[in-house]
Amino acid sequence: MTSPASSSEVKYLIESSEGNTFDVSGAALRQSNTFNAMFLNIGADGPIPFTDYNEATLKKVFEYCEHSVNEENYSGPKHQDDLSKWDLNFFNEMDQKMFIDVINASNFLDIERLTSYCCERIARMLRGKNTQEMIKVITLPTAEELEAKQKVEEKKAAAAKKVAEKAAETAEKTETLEELPVQQLVQTTRNKLTRKYLSFSNE
Amino acid sequence: MNVAPGPPPFPILKLPYIPLNNIILNFDHLTVLDFSFISKRCRLIVKSTNLGNYDIGMSFRPDQYLIRFHRKRIVFFEFSISSLRKRNKYINAEVKPYLDDRKEISLKFAKVWVEYVCDLFRIGLNFLLLNSSASIEHMSSVAEWMNSICSNVCLCDISGDDVNSDSVTRFFEKATFSINVLVFELRQEYEISPIHCGVLNIDQVVVSTITTKTPCSWFTVDQVLTSNCITMMIGACTFGERDLNRIIKSWISGNNPRMEFFHAVVYPLDFELVLDGIEFEKRDLTLIRRLKIPFLTKQIEYTFFGGFDIRRQDGTVATIQQMGLFEVPRVLFPFRMGVWSKNF
Incomplete structure (x- = not known):
């Protein structure tokens, strides 16, 4: 061939x-x-x-x-x-x-x-x-379009940052709130146990 | 034949590198410039394209063409001031105003654009076209800037209908870059004070005059004596026998060692005075000798019919002659001095 x-x-x-x-x-x-x-x-x-x-x-x-x-x-x-x-x-x-x-x-x-x-x-x-x-x-965005796009992206980024910061703040608060009862619970349990132990030892 | 253009839009930046380069090669210079403004990538593509061998010239003449692309010293393409001004917005630099207080092209404007274009086309500035009536400040600034960007220019052309001798002199005082060819085309119709170019260590000097009514008196004998040029072509000038005698004696004693050809259009000469104190040999008119000399981009052949042979201390022979004395009735005639190579 x-x-x-x-x-x-x-x-x-x-x-x-x-x-x-x-x-x-x-x-x-x-x-x-x-x-x-x-x-x-x-x-x-x-x-x-x-x-x-x-x-x-x-x-x-x-x-x-x-x-x-x-x-x-x-x-x-x-x-x-x-x-x-x-x-x-x-x-x-x-x-x-x-x-x-x-x-x-x-x-x-x-x-x-x-x-x-x-x-x-x-x-x-x-x-x-x-x-x-x-x-x-050649289907490229113009300088104005690029600028506008950049502004939108900057706005989006700023908004996302704000959301992230808020979320972080909320998470921190939630963490404290959630942690407190546990700590309290642990402390309470520990206190109870101590008391119980003491009561046993007294007995 | 009419060709329907391809259907826009067309994503050419997605094409491989070689076709992209090929497309740019098919652009004219202004389109290349416009393409480079699109993005950094486009500028890089242009810079990577071999756009041909050009010399770039910068002009401060009033004809409003700032940047010129030359090939073999012939203008191939020009960027006018107006076309560059329209594109100022794409240059990230302050380029206003484009004219200075004296309505001369602002050096700031020229700098920004010349640097951009030289960088884009990857060519150094080779030609410098100056306006002979520019101010002293302008000439000083141009010379200083040129000193900072190049060590040599191929052609420096100073021309204009008006002349400011002090400005031109100041330009040569400040300029430290070397010049291959220096051309003066001063068309003023009035007397001007001498222009001092310093030691002219230049291949070719051309002093062009338009009419014989106002022969050049600003290019002095002292200037010729302090030069080291291969060819010196001076149009209608006021050199007399004593001036030429000084020039010849100076050459015999070793000045201007590179000289191959000296030409000046002068009044009819008395050769007894021209050759006063010089040993010479008068050659018969039937002795025809031809001398080829470089002149700008070409080679010119001059024919000597007889003439007076003189000899330098190192044995080099030159012939001097005033041409065409009996051919046509005119006031000024070319005086020529041709130096023969040692193998002649």
Whole structure:
């Protein structure tokens, strides 16, 4: 099934997180520097496990690799405006979750071209935005929200402290109240016993 | 081709480190700056990204661009005062007012921002662009601050339509950092008192003048004599035969030992006076010799047609010549002195 020969006809089996396997051409797979470093020279017996990524993601990544097999060697980032119609469709049809999964997989597989296009696309989304707008995009709380959150947390902490102090005070009082009868009881018992002993000894 | 932007919001900080760095590499400089304000983590991510080889320049010129990113001495990107002022709230420091009493860019404002930007982009300040009409206090403060933050700047450029000689002199009195290239571009149309730069131990000195109507008289022969430069290019100036004779004699006796090229645009010269008391060998016009010298980012080639060969005490030969005397009718002509390497 798999062999170290570098012919483009050679197919490799890829295993996804679901345990499913599918074919990828050697030429497409060689765009992954991770694959090149791990398997190209030694070959792989059986499916190559990329089990951190699901089948849909891996198929999407290798769909890109298969498509760009005949493109010239990657020579640095390309501007989004220079992307082909196919490339644009490829990126546009992904939802956000898939897009993030593809970046992660592409980063792990070290497919420079795909990683770089994805990153350029994200950079484009943020370029020209001010800090507040960026915070909204990357879903971070704003400074005001953080401040408000901190205030709420401080209030909560203060309230919790008060409750704890009250509880401690109450516990102390309860302890004294509860202890007193016991001590008294012990003392009383001791007194009774002493008296009894004395009465016995008198007898 | 229009590209629909990805669907916001997008939790990019959850991405692995390499894609994050890659995203930042695709930002422009202002976006990088804005991104750094989001959080300490964002600032760290930016600092860990290799954003390319730039030189950072600080400018106190009235054009309102405080910080400039240069690559090969060409301005690549600039942070204007207004764009930095809008972002003052993100800097945990007192940065107001941005102008001082004399309407000059406040040093406090400049310090805070230059230090933040240099730290963020992990680049030292390399270029210093000064306003020639700045006050003495301002120039002193700038020099003192520069002394405290760097030991060398690649380029110090002093320019302006008005000049305060005392301020510029004070700047050189206070400055202890070394300068590789010093450029004066003073466009004033009135006489000013000489500017004293102290001992100029600088690779290149360029004194640029705009017109020949007001030749430079503030860069004196004494200043040339107390310099140790590789190239000295002076535009239209008032040097006469006696001045040049002093400069040549001083070179022959061992001053300015690094000198490779001296250029000054002067009135037509009487070479009998220029070479008075100097041994020389007059070369035939048919002898064509070319000299390559470094000039800012480039190398310039100058051709000597004949000329007068003079010899320093250590045997080094130089050729002096006034160029273009018969080419075009003009008032001032370039005087050149090229020093040939010993292997020549």
